[in-house]
Amino acid sequence: MSAAASRNNKSASLVPLNDRTVIDALRLSQDYLSGTTRSLKKFQRSRSLKIATEAFIIVAAAWVYVAPPSPNWVEAHYSRTLYPRVQRSLTSLSNRFPFALCDALVLLLAIGLIWWWLSRLKAAGRGRRLRTTGPLTFHTLALAGLALILFQIVWGLNYSRVPLIEKLDYDTARVTDQSISDIAKSCVTRLNASSSEVHSAPWPDLDRWSQLLEPSFESVVSDLGVAGGIVPGRIKHSLSNPYLAASGIEGFIDPYGLESILNNKILPVEQPFAMAHEWAHLAGFADESEANFIALLTCLRSTDANVQYAGWLALYPELPATAVHGDQPGNELRLDPRVVADLEDIYRQREKYIRPWVNAAQWRFYDRFLKANHVQAGVASYGLFLRLLAGTRFGVNWAPAMRTST
Numbered sequence: 001m002s003a004a005a006s007r008n009n010k011s012a013s014l015v016p017l018n019d020r021t022v023i024d025a026l027r028l029s030q031d032y033l034s035g036t037t038r039s040l041k042k043f044q045r046s047r048s049l050k051i052a053t054e055a056f057i058i059v060a061a062a063w064v065y066v067a068p069p070s071p072n073w074v075e076a077h078y079s080r081t082l083y084p085r086v087q088r089s090l091t092s093l094s095n096r097f098p099f100a101l102c103d104a105l106v107l108l109l110a111i112g113l114i115w116w117w118l119s120r121l122k123a124a125g126r127g128r129r130l131r132t133t134g135p136l137t138f139h140t141l142a143l144a145g146l147a148l149i150l151f152q153i154v155w156g157l158n159y160s161r162v163p164l165i166e167k168l169d170y171d172t173a174r175v176t177d178q179s180i181s182d183i184a185k186s187c188v189t190r191l192n193a194s195s196s197e198v199h200s201a202p203w204p205d206l207d208r209w210s211q212l213l214e215p216s217f218e219s220v221v222s223d224l225g226v227a228g229g230i231v232p233g234r235i236k237h238s239l240s241n242p243y244l245a246a247s248g249i250e251g252f253i254d255p256y257g258l259e260s261i262l263n264n265k266i267l268p269v270e271q272p273f274a275m276a277h278e279w280a281h282l283a284g285f286a287d288e289s290e291a292n293f294i295a296l297l298t299c300l301r302s303t304d305a306n307v308q309y310a311g312w313l314a315l316y317p318e319l320p321a322t323a324v325h326g327d328q329p330g331n332e333l334r335l336d337p338r339v340v341a342d343l344e345d346i347y348r349q350r351e352k353y354i355r356p357w358v359n360a361a362q363w364r365f366y367d368r369f370l371k372a373n374h375v376q377a378g379v380a381s382y383g384l385f386l387r388l389l390a391g392t393r394f395g396v397n398w399a400p401a402m403r404t405s406t
């Protein structure tokens, strides 16, 4: 600073403040203070509103999960009305992407959450980090609650719908050793009869399977009351495929993007049944036995021999040993060696990829998930599939008869 500038500053600081200047300064500081107080109050109001909203989301999520609406309400106001419209819109959108949107969503969420936690803990500074984890956990719970509410709205409420067994012309009295034995005989006879034809050319690829499955799938879900049909999901693979293969999961649907994901290690002959199973979930049939039932009918009602064969082949391992092997030696049903070779290929493929501890952990988890979603049979609901098949009355070409009241 030069000497002249220093002199000027001194003379400026010595100018006496008159009353007007003091009053203006006081007014300014008063305005500033009241403005700050207003901002503070506004900030506190918005903070309280945010906490109240988050608390509401957590309570609402718990309530929706613990006390879902009644099956009749879900059937009338969700599964047959709102859900099909949501499905057609969301699946049409997700079908435009060649990759699994659920992978992108999971990655984004995981990276976003980790980044958010780390940046907030860093900003809190030493000594305050432990106290910051409380609000962070609360915000994370609210986010999880929001995800749960969204899950229920987009797809999850289908777990609470009226079971298919109550809508079909189903009678437990039809489920007898004889009826199961008749199904086993049909299964083996049809597998053997079409064996030459289906093994004379390579299996279709995924796109071709989709084209072949669509007509019969549409007719099955239409018979089961899905008015207007659904948009079949484009078959995609996921980054989680190593886990799917190790745990023996053939596929799943993404409940947010309503996409169909298939394990890319299952054999081509297994694909049609697995695809139709996932599409059945997309059609709002959340129960595993119902999805299997729809997948089988889709395959059996197809006009294509390959698709029919794939359906019977998927049914065969579900049949009880007594029905397949007969009640005494010599009565067992004999499979064509090419059918046996297909079953062995499937078995070997599973042996190759399934890791028993991952498989056991996955099924324990899924059993708990199903029971938490009010499917009391848990993974055992898969066994109901055969009972549905034996106990339902069918019309021409496996058209299931419905109860007259539905």
Ligand SMILES: [Zn+2]
Binding pocket: 277, 281, 288, 291
């Ligand atoms: Zn399933």
